[in-house]
Amino acid sequence: MLKTDLWPQLEPLLARIERPARYLNREWGCVYKEDADFSFCMVYPDTYELGQANQAIRILVNRVNAVPGMVAERAFLPAVDLISLMREEGLPLFSIESCAPLSEFDAIGITLPHELAATNVLEVLDLAGIPLRTVDRGEDCPIILAGGPCAFNPEPYAPFFDAVTIGEGEEALPEALELIARMRAEGALRKDILRALADVSGTYVPSLYRWRTEEEAQAAGSWAEPVVEGVPELVVKRVFEGFAESNAWEPSIVPYTEVVHDRLNVEILRGCARGCRFCQAGMMYRPVRERSAENVVNAVLRGLSETGYDETSLTSLSSTDHSQISQILTNLNSACAGKGIRVSIPSQRLDSFGVEMAGLVAGQKKGGLTFAPEAGTQRLRDVINKNVTEDDLFSAIDAAFSAGWRRCKLYFMIGLPTETDDDIKGIASLAQRAYERAKANVPDDQRGSIQMSISCSVFVPKSQTPFQWDGQISPEETMRRVRLLRNSVKYRAISVNYHDPKTSFVEAVMSRGGREVADWVESAWRRGARFDAWTELFNQQAWLDAAEELGLVPEKVAQAVYDTSYVLPWSHISAGVSTRYLALERRRAGEGVITGDCTFGKCTGCGVCQAVGVDNQLMESRAKEEVR
Amino acid sequence: MADPRLFRLRVVFVKQGRLAMLSHLELCRALERAVRRAGLPYAVSQGFSPHMRIAFGAALPVGVGGTHEFFDLFLENYVAPDKCFDALKAASAPDLMVQSCSYVGHSAPAASVAFPVCTYRVELSAVPSCFVTPEEVTVTRKKKEKILSVAEFLVEPVRFDEETPSVAFFALEAKPEGSLRPDVFIKSCIEATVASEGAPADLHVLTLTRIGQRSLSGEELA
Known part of the structure; x- marks a missing residue:
């Protein structure tokens, strides 16, 4: 259950930044489930204006909220002015609905909408105070999931995610979360939860595979070698079979500030x-x-x-x-x-x-x-x-x-x-x-x-x-x-x-x-690369220096x-x-x-x-x- | 503009809490959406891009709330005010809640200029020992500096509440050629007060709210 409300710390910062309406919450159509036992935060790794209308955020938040005992909230990466203030003040990344720190959620899902969002994924995790790599995460850390178009080549993100959903998440995400909720309630260890997630159809758990050398990969027919018995050699995408018959009305949150696709x-x-x-x-x-x-x-x-x-x-x-x-x-x-x-x-x-x-x-x-x-x-x-x-x-x-x-x-x-x-x-x-x-x-x-x-x-x-x-x-x-x-x-x-x-x-x-390539992403991010899709913020030097460092x-x-x-x-x-x-x-x-x-x-x-x-x-x- | 076949509904609402941080444009869009959700028979303008016939009262800056804000909505058909009120209530966010609905005549002045004299309530973080109102306020608009004479706009000087001494009231008049924003005015007051050591340096505004609007002849917005 979410305990901390960061609003009292956030509110004074809002007078000092642009377009505070992005961080206010209370939009028309928000769902609040205060008594849910299990909490999930769906993150778009860019600003509210770009992410609020995103279909994956909208659909998946609705699907998870439909599960009894589960709540889904949204989070976005703040704009750089607020990020700077948050780092100065020690305020961690918060969800929109409850203004709760991301680290308090049981699980976090980050959608990967395009290839230039990778450094923003790291910015999200770091601002949330969550270790960037799955190997460094402790038992009380949220399970970090990914999905979306870029999941179809998950390797540049592999060390950062505990599990990756390939394909449509309408059914796959609630299945994964129900599994996590059940195992957490039973007191299962993190490594056992990750192992079990690999059995959810369409789910790729990168830490259960060794990365082969090029020579090995060409001989074996695959770069990823399962290191645990029983995990799939090939992860096939999920398809939401009931899409055509399902209701085309997908409840929608109406933002106050102007966003892309604001309709x-x-x-x-x-x-x-x-x-x-x-x-x-x-x-x-x-x-x-x-x-x-x-x-x-x-x-x-x-x-x-x-x-x-x-x-x-x-x-x-x-x-x-x-x-x-x-x-x-x-x-x-x-x-x-x-x-x-x-x-x-x-x-x-x-x-x-x-x-x-x-x-x-x-x-x-x-x-x-x-x-x-x-x-x-x-x-x-x-x-x-x-x-x-x-x-x-x-x-x-x-x-x-x-x-x-x-x-x-x-x-x-x-x-x-x-x-x-x-x-x-x-x-x-x-x-x-x-x-x-x-x-x-x-x-x-x-x-x-x-x-x-x-x-x-x-x-x-x-x-x-x-x-x-x-x-x-x-x-x-x-x-x-x-x-x-x-x-x-x-x-x-x-x-x-x-x-x-x-x-x-x-x-x-x-x-x-x-x-x-994951090391390259992390090194570029450490050198200041973020918001790479924003032409005026793209930091080419960071990427060049990172490549040189890593050879x-x-x-x-x-x-x-x-x-x-x-x-x-x-x-x-x-x-x-x-x-x-x-x-x-x-x-x-x-x-x-x-x-x-x-x-x-x-x-x-x-x-x-x-x-x-x-x-x-x-x-x-x-x-x-x-x-x- | 005045189309005698239409019905001019005046809707009074609050802008409070977190939503005081909406900009005027964001507020207008939110109100139009509430009207559509309410299902009221709003009139639509003619032309290439038809839009709702609605007129908003004088704008509030980001961060400034209001206890009696309003807009005029033009309806195609007459709907009893209490019906309008109920429909809007169900369609409004709590922090932008509708307070009343009533019809006004077509000859009434346009919403944006009908009530140029506005009373504000400011809540400060501390009680100043000596509060200073500057004679002039310098504002920057489009990179050009402009000096406004406070006396031209300030129709009721800053008056502190006797029971709650960190709360003060003042009234500003909007002029056709320009106006002094309440947030800019109070910020200048705080700077002047701190400079003359009338208050500690961290004195700041906790809330700023428009609590009344009236016409030049003194007629109050209901």
Whole structure:
């Protein structure tokens, strides 16, 4: 049970920092369970503004609170101004609801939303007064769990976590916590609890595996050698089988201060089988599961009335692929008419149907549309399996600009496998022709208002994808290609933005590294690296110095290109998609052969349905949309 | 602005406790959400981005609470004030609780300027032996320094409570050309008091609360 209330110590600090509303608690929709025997704190390793709307935090806090006798609270990393004051005053990291020190919780869960959050994980643990490494934690220390997208290569975090949940946590987390609660009540030792956690399906307990040398790993077929009998050689991800039937209304806390995605988010489907070969989410969240139109519409209406939001977003990896999306949007439009409620869909499918759906919700106000061709030439789009043609893009542009949109952003990736200078020039050419198409669809006197921008990110090879064996290009080479792109764009109306390759480099190391990278993270953090995803706070020198100290060559980790027979550091973790399929897809990429989407056509043999025992669940056939 | 088909509901609420630390924008957003949760038939503006027809009273700085704050909400249909009150009560956070609801005429002055004279209650960390009110307060706005004459704004001087000597009251008037923020004013007073050794150096504000708002003619917000 939580005993300490840190509010009296926190309150005087709030007058000295920015936006105190982030730390106040008392938001609408918070759950308090003061008499719970077992307490869990769900942590987002960045500030409240970034983490409050996070789906994992929201869903998992709700799931744990639904367990009798258990309470789940939230915690976020404070902004640097408050962190400094807390360190000065000796105030440890606190939960939002009870303002209790994190060290008093029975268990703590930290979500790993992206590769640049690693040093923030250490900042969280240190600010909470919890030893950074599992080997240093005592019997009365909370059990530290992890999950989220980066858990699919857990090794750069391995020494810091007691256990890692791979895949969807709706059922896995309560199971793990019930086990911890039961064993703690029986007075079990920490090491016995960790051993038992390894038996919870989808749970990886890093301390029960020895890290092999490269030579050993290549011979054995895995880097992680179980050192305790009975722990799994391969940890397969969890899938929440009941997702499609479960209520789409997920109770939501309404923040006071403005946060990212500050609206009612309703998850309408999970998974995407389009099969882009660089995309980790596409492999991670398979199979595809749709919630029914009725479920979604009811959830939105109930959610709006319970939260008071004036905007709802129908979230998923590809919302316009939902087989009933047209029905959902039409029904919501008529239900929300005249109330000043906005409905939005997070990403547009790159064709005229996508634009038609965007038009259904845009009303009179048409902001910008974002399309992601990802690559500038058809050749490279075939390599990455982005099954989109120039004609798809142009028909989307025609539809958008004739319907009244005036702003359009085009997303591309630089440094994709097999990319040449012609592909870079192709980005400029594609954007210019898109701009000409836009102009042709707009009355003469409005042409000056057309805005088109190219936004480039740097390709980061991700675990569990067909491109996991491919390396990232060097930051210098990225800049050369960016300059080539800028010089190739002739129209002044088209702006070019790009992502800082220095941070993308750290991302790639975190994405592909083995257990040895954990030392690098800790050393960089000790040298002051934190909030690496915040461009203005990124401390490159700390990372360089840390590498030198350890004799680690991060370039090798980020940039090495391997044959598909090479055993990678995450081969003991499975997203359900077979390594054989990933290798096949990598070979097809080299040949420029595309692979279809099994939710629109036939099975492509990725193996996930067999591995996790769940099939695609579609409300209606999607194929009809294709023949429209 | 005044649409005679609409009903202008004046809602009085508190801003207290931890939620005194909300900024004006955060407060406005929280109140709009409470109105939507309450399910009241609020009017929506016309145009490209339709939004709720609502007007807020004069803003309070971050950290300053209020016992009688208000907003005017324009409703499409008449709903009995006690019905509005019950619905808002169920939809409001305890520290932003609605106090009363009543209809006001369309000719009443706009919410933001209706009550320019505000009375504040300040609770200090200690009892000063001699409290100093400076003649001028220097404020920095957008990197430019500006000197405000206290006499122009301070319509009721700082008066300490006889029973609780660490508590004081004062009233400031907001002018169309500008105003003196109560938190800035009281901070200047504390600095001047400490400088003249009227109180120990750690004297600080415990709470600052707006306890009354009135028009220039003396009409109080109910």
